[in-house]
Amino acid sequence: MDAVVKWVEGDTFIGRSHSGHNVVFDAGKDSATPSPMEMVLMSAGCCSSVDVVSILKKARQIVHGVEVKLSAERAENAPRVFTKMNLHFVVTGEKVAENHVARAVQLSAEKYCSVALMLEKTVEITHSFEVVESV
Template sequence: MKAEVKWIGEEMFAGISESGHTIVLDANGGKLAPSPLENVLLSLGGCSSVDVVSILQKARQGIDGCVVEINGTRIDTVPKLFSDIHLHFKITGKNVAEKHVERAVALSADKYCSVALMLNKAVNITHDFSIIESTK
Protein backbone atom coordinates (compact mmCIF):
# COMPACT_ATOMS: atom_id res chain seq x y z
CA MET A 1 0.00 0.00 0.00
CA LYS A 2 1.31 3.42 -0.93
CA ALA A 3 0.19 7.00 -0.50
CA GLU A 4 1.43 10.49 -1.24
CA VAL A 5 0.94 13.78 0.55
CA LYS A 6 1.49 17.06 -1.31
CA TRP A 7 1.73 20.53 0.12
CA ILE A 8 -0.90 22.61 -1.69
CA GLY A 9 -0.35 25.96 0.02
CA GLU A 10 -0.18 27.65 3.39
CA GLU A 11 -0.92 24.83 5.86
CA MET A 12 -2.99 22.70 3.49
CA PHE A 13 -1.97 19.27 2.23
CA ALA A 14 -3.57 16.80 -0.19
CA GLY A 15 -3.29 13.13 0.62
CA ILE A 16 -3.63 10.84 -2.38
CA SER A 17 -4.17 7.15 -1.80
CA GLU A 18 -2.84 4.37 -3.99
CA SER A 19 -6.44 3.79 -5.14
CA GLY A 20 -6.57 7.38 -6.43
CA HIS A 21 -8.71 9.00 -3.74
CA THR A 22 -7.81 12.41 -2.34
CA ILE A 23 -8.37 13.95 1.06
CA VAL A 24 -7.39 17.42 2.18
CA LEU A 25 -5.64 17.95 5.51
CA ASP A 26 -5.32 21.28 7.30
CA ALA A 27 -2.41 21.68 9.71
CA ASN A 28 -3.87 25.00 10.90
CA GLY A 29 -6.09 23.52 13.59
CA GLY A 30 -8.54 22.06 11.12
CA LYS A 31 -10.00 25.38 9.98
CA LEU A 32 -10.67 24.34 6.36
CA ALA A 33 -10.31 20.54 6.50
CA PRO A 34 -9.62 17.87 9.13
CA SER A 35 -6.23 18.11 10.81
CA PRO A 36 -3.96 15.07 10.55
CA LEU A 37 -4.88 14.02 14.11
CA GLU A 38 -8.59 14.49 13.45
CA ASN A 39 -8.05 12.19 10.49
CA VAL A 40 -6.56 9.57 12.84
CA LEU A 41 -9.82 9.62 14.82
CA LEU A 42 -11.87 9.40 11.62
CA SER A 43 -9.76 6.47 10.41
CA LEU A 44 -10.20 4.66 13.71
CA GLY A 45 -13.96 5.24 13.65
CA GLY A 46 -14.24 4.15 10.03
CA CYS A 47 -12.19 0.99 10.51
CA SER A 48 -14.10 0.00 13.66
CA SER A 49 -17.50 0.76 12.13
CA VAL A 50 -16.78 -1.42 9.09
CA ASP A 51 -16.02 -4.33 11.42
CA VAL A 52 -19.00 -3.80 13.73
CA VAL A 53 -21.51 -3.52 10.87
CA SER A 54 -20.08 -6.57 9.09
CA ILE A 55 -20.09 -8.72 12.24
CA LEU A 56 -23.66 -7.69 13.13
CA GLN A 57 -24.89 -8.40 9.60
CA LYS A 58 -23.24 -11.85 9.66
CA ALA A 59 -25.00 -12.46 12.99
CA ARG A 60 -28.27 -11.64 11.20
CA GLN A 61 -29.01 -8.67 13.39
CA GLY A 62 -31.56 -6.29 11.88
CA ILE A 63 -29.42 -3.17 12.00
CA ASP A 64 -30.22 -0.12 9.94
CA GLY A 65 -27.79 2.36 11.47
CA CYS A 66 -24.37 2.63 13.05
CA VAL A 67 -22.83 5.84 14.32
CA VAL A 68 -19.63 5.94 16.36
CA GLU A 69 -18.84 9.01 18.46
CA ILE A 70 -15.11 9.30 19.06
CA ASN A 71 -13.47 11.38 21.79
CA GLY A 72 -9.71 11.74 21.87
CA THR A 73 -7.75 13.19 24.80
CA ARG A 74 -4.32 14.61 24.06
CA ILE A 75 -1.43 15.22 26.44
CA ASP A 76 -0.46 18.84 27.18
CA THR A 77 3.19 18.62 26.15
CA VAL A 78 4.60 18.77 22.62
CA PRO A 79 4.13 16.58 20.69
CA LYS A 80 0.47 16.51 21.73
CA LEU A 81 -0.10 12.79 21.35
CA PHE A 82 -3.35 11.03 22.16
CA SER A 83 -3.35 9.51 25.63
CA ASP A 84 -6.90 8.16 25.49
CA ILE A 85 -9.54 7.57 22.82
CA HIS A 86 -13.10 6.50 23.58
CA LEU A 87 -15.51 5.12 20.99
CA HIS A 88 -19.25 5.05 21.64
CA PHE A 89 -21.19 2.99 19.10
CA LYS A 90 -24.85 3.86 18.58
CA ILE A 91 -26.52 0.92 16.85
CA THR A 92 -30.02 1.34 15.45
CA GLY A 93 -32.20 -1.57 14.43
CA LYS A 94 -35.07 -3.94 15.20
CA ASN A 95 -34.60 -6.41 18.05
CA VAL A 96 -30.81 -6.08 18.04
CA ALA A 97 -29.37 -8.33 20.75
CA GLU A 98 -27.02 -6.67 23.23
CA LYS A 99 -24.77 -9.76 23.32
CA HIS A 100 -24.18 -9.49 19.56
CA VAL A 101 -23.31 -5.80 19.71
CA GLU A 102 -20.99 -6.36 22.67
CA ARG A 103 -19.25 -9.18 20.78
CA ALA A 104 -18.96 -7.14 17.55
CA VAL A 105 -17.44 -4.14 19.31
CA ALA A 106 -15.00 -6.33 21.25
CA LEU A 107 -13.93 -8.29 18.15
CA SER A 108 -13.30 -5.08 16.25
CA ALA A 109 -11.24 -3.59 19.08
CA ASP A 110 -9.27 -6.72 19.96
CA LYS A 111 -8.91 -8.63 16.70
CA TYR A 112 -9.95 -6.98 13.42
CA CYS A 113 -9.51 -3.20 13.34
CA SER A 114 -5.93 -2.65 12.19
CA VAL A 115 -6.07 1.06 13.09
CA ALA A 116 -7.09 0.25 16.68
CA LEU A 117 -4.48 -2.49 16.97
CA MET A 118 -1.73 -0.09 15.86
CA LEU A 119 -2.90 2.71 18.15
CA ASN A 120 -3.31 0.34 21.13
CA LYS A 121 0.47 0.18 21.44
CA ALA A 122 0.58 3.81 22.60
CA VAL A 123 -3.00 4.91 23.37
CA ASN A 124 -5.58 3.72 25.88
CA ILE A 125 -8.62 2.93 23.70
CA THR A 126 -11.97 2.21 25.34
CA HIS A 127 -15.38 1.57 23.88
CA ASP A 128 -19.02 1.16 24.77
CA PHE A 129 -22.32 1.11 22.93
CA SER A 130 -26.00 1.84 23.04
CA ILE A 131 -28.80 0.22 21.07
CA ILE A 132 -31.63 2.31 19.73
CA GLU A 133 -34.80 0.51 18.69
CA SER A 134 -35.66 1.44 15.13
CA THR A 135 -39.04 2.89 14.27
CA LYS A 136 -38.74 1.82 10.60
Protein backbone atom coordinates in the same frame (compact mmCIF):
# COMPACT_ATOMS: atom_id res chain seq x y z
CA MET B 1 0.81 0.19 0.26
CA ASP B 2 2.03 3.65 -0.61
CA ALA B 3 0.71 7.18 -0.75
CA VAL B 4 1.82 10.72 -1.47
CA VAL B 5 1.12 13.95 0.41
CA LYS B 6 1.64 17.22 -1.40
CA TRP B 7 1.76 20.68 0.15
CA VAL B 8 -0.76 23.04 -1.49
CA GLU B 9 -0.32 26.30 0.44
CA GLY B 10 -0.36 27.58 4.01
CA ASP B 11 -1.20 24.59 6.20
CA THR B 12 -3.13 22.73 3.47
CA PHE B 13 -1.99 19.40 2.01
CA ILE B 14 -3.54 16.89 -0.35
CA GLY B 15 -2.96 13.21 0.22
CA ARG B 16 -3.38 10.71 -2.61
CA SER B 17 -3.73 7.06 -1.69
CA HIS B 18 -2.37 4.08 -3.58
CA SER B 19 -5.94 3.42 -4.77
CA GLY B 20 -6.16 6.91 -6.26
CA HIS B 21 -8.31 8.67 -3.66
CA ASN B 22 -7.59 12.24 -2.63
CA VAL B 23 -7.97 13.66 0.88
CA VAL B 24 -7.46 17.27 1.91
CA PHE B 25 -5.76 17.93 5.25
CA ASP B 26 -5.25 21.26 6.95
CA ALA B 27 -3.39 21.90 10.19
CA GLY B 28 -4.64 25.49 10.45
CA LYS B 29 -6.98 26.50 13.25
CA ASP B 30 -9.72 27.99 11.02
CA SER B 31 -9.69 25.27 8.41
CA ALA B 32 -12.69 23.70 6.71
CA THR B 33 -10.87 20.36 6.47
CA PRO B 34 -9.70 17.90 9.13
CA SER B 35 -6.27 18.05 10.70
CA PRO B 36 -4.01 14.99 10.50
CA MET B 37 -4.86 14.05 14.12
CA GLU B 38 -8.60 14.38 13.43
CA MET B 39 -8.12 12.06 10.47
CA VAL B 40 -6.38 9.51 12.70
CA LEU B 41 -9.27 9.66 15.18
CA MET B 42 -11.89 9.32 12.45
CA SER B 43 -9.89 6.52 10.81
CA ALA B 44 -10.06 4.50 14.03
CA GLY B 45 -13.81 5.07 14.16
CA CYS B 46 -14.33 4.14 10.53
CA CYS B 47 -12.13 1.06 10.70
CA SER B 48 -13.95 -0.25 13.76
CA SER B 49 -17.38 0.65 12.35
CA VAL B 50 -16.69 -1.39 9.21
CA ASP B 51 -16.02 -4.38 11.46
CA VAL B 52 -19.07 -3.84 13.67
CA VAL B 53 -21.44 -3.49 10.70
CA SER B 54 -19.99 -6.56 8.98
CA ILE B 55 -20.19 -8.72 12.13
CA LEU B 56 -23.76 -7.63 12.89
CA LYS B 57 -24.84 -8.39 9.32
CA LYS B 58 -23.28 -11.86 9.57
CA ALA B 59 -25.21 -12.35 12.82
CA ARG B 60 -28.38 -11.49 10.86
CA GLN B 61 -29.21 -8.52 13.02
CA ILE B 62 -31.58 -5.98 11.46
CA VAL B 63 -29.42 -2.87 11.66
CA HIS B 64 -30.55 0.46 10.22
CA GLY B 65 -27.68 2.59 11.42
CA VAL B 66 -24.33 2.55 13.16
CA GLU B 67 -22.71 5.71 14.44
CA VAL B 68 -19.53 5.87 16.45
CA LYS B 69 -19.00 8.90 18.66
CA LEU B 70 -15.30 9.45 19.15
CA SER B 71 -13.57 11.30 21.94
CA ALA B 72 -9.87 11.60 22.60
CA GLU B 73 -7.42 13.27 24.93
CA ARG B 74 -4.02 14.48 23.83
CA ALA B 75 -0.75 15.12 25.62
CA GLU B 76 -0.34 18.69 26.86
CA ASN B 77 3.11 19.16 25.31
CA ALA B 78 4.69 18.26 21.99
CA PRO B 79 4.47 15.77 20.61
CA ARG B 80 0.72 16.10 21.27
CA VAL B 81 -0.05 12.42 20.80
CA PHE B 82 -3.32 10.82 21.78
CA THR B 83 -3.23 9.49 25.32
CA LYS B 84 -6.84 8.26 25.58
CA MET B 85 -9.55 7.45 23.09
CA ASN B 86 -13.13 6.21 23.43
CA LEU B 87 -15.26 4.76 20.67
CA HIS B 88 -18.95 4.81 21.61
CA PHE B 89 -21.17 2.93 19.17
CA VAL B 90 -24.84 3.78 18.74
CA VAL B 91 -26.51 0.92 16.89
CA THR B 92 -30.05 1.48 15.63
CA GLY B 93 -32.21 -1.35 14.37
CA GLU B 94 -35.04 -3.76 14.96
CA LYS B 95 -34.66 -6.01 18.00
CA VAL B 96 -30.87 -5.87 17.79
CA ALA B 97 -29.48 -8.11 20.52
CA GLU B 98 -27.09 -6.36 22.90
CA ASN B 99 -24.95 -9.49 23.18
CA HIS B 100 -24.37 -9.39 19.40
CA VAL B 101 -23.34 -5.73 19.56
CA ALA B 102 -21.04 -6.39 22.51
CA ARG B 103 -19.40 -9.25 20.63
CA ALA B 104 -19.03 -7.19 17.43
CA VAL B 105 -17.39 -4.33 19.32
CA GLN B 106 -15.12 -6.73 21.20
CA LEU B 107 -14.02 -8.57 18.05
CA SER B 108 -13.25 -5.29 16.33
CA ALA B 109 -11.26 -4.06 19.34
CA GLU B 110 -9.32 -7.26 19.92
CA LYS B 111 -8.92 -8.81 16.48
CA TYR B 112 -9.94 -6.86 13.39
CA CYS B 113 -9.53 -3.08 13.53
CA SER B 114 -5.95 -2.59 12.40
CA VAL B 115 -6.03 1.16 13.05
CA ALA B 116 -7.11 0.85 16.70
CA LEU B 117 -4.89 -2.17 17.28
CA MET B 118 -1.91 -0.18 16.04
CA LEU B 119 -2.82 2.85 18.17
CA GLU B 120 -3.47 0.86 21.34
CA LYS B 121 0.25 0.25 21.71
CA THR B 122 0.53 3.84 22.98
CA VAL B 123 -3.08 5.00 23.51
CA GLU B 124 -5.52 3.85 26.17
CA ILE B 125 -8.53 2.88 24.02
CA THR B 126 -11.95 2.10 25.46
CA HIS B 127 -15.15 1.03 23.75
CA SER B 128 -18.78 1.42 24.73
CA PHE B 129 -22.12 1.00 22.97
CA GLU B 130 -25.84 1.47 23.15
CA VAL B 131 -28.67 -0.07 21.17
CA VAL B 132 -31.57 2.09 19.99
CA GLU B 133 -34.79 0.45 18.80
CA SER B 134 -36.03 1.74 15.46
CA VAL B 135 -39.63 2.81 15.31
